[in-house]
Amino acid sequence: MPQLRSETRATDLQHFFEYSAAGVEVLADGLQEIPFGEFLVERNVLTRYQLLRALQMQDRFTGIRLGECAAALGFATMGEIERQYLAWRGLSTVELH
DSSP: OOOOOHHHHHHHHHHHTSOOSSOOOOSOOSOOOOOHHHHHHHTTSSOHHHHHHHHHHHHHSTTOOHHHHHHHTTSSOHHHHHHHHHHHHTOOOOOOO
């Protein structure tokens, strides 16, 4: 395989990361943090229905955290919520489907 000059490789890389002039509409750039409730659903700690119920409870009782609501409703233990919270805060990658 022939050796490419570094200028050529840098230009190719720059071109690779540019948006096409023909157009892909970009609605948002970059990665966004997944909400904790969605994280719990993806990890099968809560069902979507349980998340909705916990969010409803959180709306009624301001200052109470979502995980506390889920535990109070009996959907998960506080220990499990705390373990998942630590995993959620430590996320460094995003899984795309």
